[in-house]
């Protein structure tokens with residue numbers, strides 16, 4: 001079926017089986033490879049992107065539900081050259097190791113900060129449940145707090 | 156300085172118009188035994204360069220950028236950054252001028268062995284500096300000719316040769332010289348002259364990784380590419396017989412079903428189509444036996460299989476014989492999965508007797524050889540283009556998926572991308588083998604260990620790997636991977652020995668980050684804690700009193716003292732109800748000591764803080780050393796506390812994150828302190844050593860609170 005949505009501010013129209021996970025449409029049809037496949041079962045968070053501002057695990061999100069929605073992926077998180085506060089904080093704390101899980105974590109964090117501008121450690125523990133096998137959680141926690149600070153500082 | 160093999164330089168024009176410096180290596184590889192032993196147990200592994208064709212290392216571009224072809228793959232450990240720092244310092248260029256790329260197997264600087272074993276920096280430390288210094292000298296010499304200035308009036312800085320009011324960039328010089336003369340290798344700089352080495356330089360791949368722009372094997376594409384998927388049995392030991400493909404053939408998007416003697420796979424126009432059709436293939440498998448975890452456990456038992464004494468000092472048998480009275484404890488560790496985030500896969504294009512493959516691999520050369528063998532073509536006709544790895548951890552030392560993708564591509568004459576589902580990833584892992592340990596000790600009335608013995612029974616690690624051919628096993632003598640970390644590191648004990656028992660399991664077991672180190676250190680360092688308590692001694696002091704007086708001993712002593720001091724280690728219940736545990740290990744010449752601060756509530760252990768002291772020799776990049784320690788600590792917490800695979804009716808389970816319980820954000824310590832000790836040793840390995848002591852440090856801390864000694868990993872069930 002034909003499905004239309006906006007992705008990173010651009011209108012697209014795809015012709016796909018309604019149940020195809022959004023992840024594969026984003027990666028293989030729209031060729032945006034920043035959103036990763038880790039498990040395909042909503043268990044790791046590597047595929048996290050935003051649907052109307054909400055963090056969604058796109059491997060388990062049928063593309064038909066994207067109809068008319070605003071999708072943002074890691075490629076669309078920055079505003080032009082201006083990195084998103086989460087990305088800035090990730091740079092400052094030098095978070096990534098292999099980097100495979102990182103887009104998912106940054107997208108989850110960006111959505112969290114929209115809901116809870118100043119998350120406590122408990123908020124972070126409760127809301128960020130993606131998996132990083134390289135074990136970068138310690139730096140991520142620092143980066144999440146730092147991102148909140150950057151975001152809350154009027155520029 | 157370590158002696159490396161003789162080498163000859165090659166200079167030519169690169170593809171991009173820059174000048175290329177390559178080198179040929181001769182000899183220096185030694186016999187298999189030395190290679191393997193060097194790889195697994197010490198940091199002495201020689202750089203195993205390709206001996207026939209020149210290896211391309213640097214290309215100086217006209218815009219004065221230096222392209223550095225890395226023979227080591229970047230899997231998160233920061234090797235691109237560390238190697239670039241080392242090269243930049245001898246080249247006399249800025250970090251911003253260095254562009255690091257993976258060397259493809261056909262044209263590049265291909266490591267004959269692997270990226271792994273925490274050996275990359277150490278093994279390239281000398282050859283890389285020599286190559287870079289020679290390159291710099293060569294450019295300077297030609298600059299002198301071009302500017303008509305005597306070479307000793309010239310100096311180099313930031314990629315510019317200057318003197319006598321003249322200057323030229325390396326790029327200028329490179330584009331003006333047609334006949335290069337290679338000088339002999341100049342003497343290397345002193346450590347205090349380095350500008351990049353020793354600094355916490357920001358990872359060279361950071362920005363791309365923050366933008367989601369870097370390409371992993373999973374992201375690789377080739378024009379006109381199809382998707383393939385191979386049918387795999389979920390059962391241990393299943394052998395493929397045949398398959399009924401009639402229904403699968405009719406599925407939408409299917410292009411071809413490929414039936415080979417040893418596997419069947421489907422090729423389709425999308426990943427989903429391939430995967431859907433795969434489930435309609437009815438494959439038959441030969442399964443000889445139904446396995447359960449209990450049987451596996453009973454196979455892994457000290458006393459069963461073949462023992463090899465791997466270390467012996469004094470006469471331990473005089474104290475620890477059957478008729479003697481001694482202290483003894485048993486420990487166990489479970490089957491562990493790699494669970495790296497990026498599934499294994501490959502994109503292959505096979506055409507006209509040539510194969511091009513893009514993928515994440517730790518063994519570029521081995522992968523190329525396997526593909527060539529299967530396709531019946533020469534290895535030089537296989538080009539492996541390595542991508543960034545979404546985690547390695549030893550999993551990508553096995554890459555049969557390249558061969559599968561290549562066979563499928565050959566069948567349709569188009570590029571085919573194949574990769575594992577997560578379930579397949581778990582079920583077809585080359586697992587960390589389960590282990591069983593028996594420790595024995597004799598303690599004197601004064602609280603001194605008179606004799607100590609460690610027995611470890613383990614599934615194969617190194618013996619399970621195609622990197623170690625069967626003929627090499629007798630040369631090596633025992634599975635060095637299985638007993639890594641299993642030797643006694645307290646050399647002042649007068650009598651000790653370590654014995655390794657080999658068990659062949661019915662499923663694949665092999666390399667898992669740090670190999671046997673995690674389990675062996677868990678057993679030995681927990682037992683040391685038991686002995687300290689029996690000796691009524693502070694566990695830190697107890698360790699110190701058994702350390703010998705030599706260089707290795709001094710380094711071990713210093714990390715223990717540093718960890719104690721930084722953490723404020725105390726052997727008592729803290730006022731907040733928490734407790735501390737200490738443990739130490741020495742791996743690839745890198746001693747590490749951890750102090751873990753934990754609480755136990757409702758039988759749940761929580762690790763609040765880990766203090767880590769590590770002696771890395773010369774620290775190339777303190778920030779990335781910290782990152783490796785933090786990562787190892789978290790991965791170690793995950794493995795020691797939660798992770799476990801079980802065999803149920805021949806199926807390895809669980810097959811998904813969640814049920815395969817791993818550390819999440821909430822389980823990672825909120826505080827990690829890393830103390831980096833340095834000395835004038837060569838840079839040592841850091842990617843694995845900090846995994847060693849974490850399990851024991853946690854268990855030792857938890858014991859202070861519960862009074863119960865947990866001798867089985869995972870600690871938290």
Ligand code: FES
Nearest residue numbers: 038039044045059
């Ligand atoms: S790939 Fe979607 S949660 Fe793992």
Ligand code: FES
Nearest residue numbers: 098099132133134
């Ligand atoms: S950085 Fe490698 S999995 Fe997170």
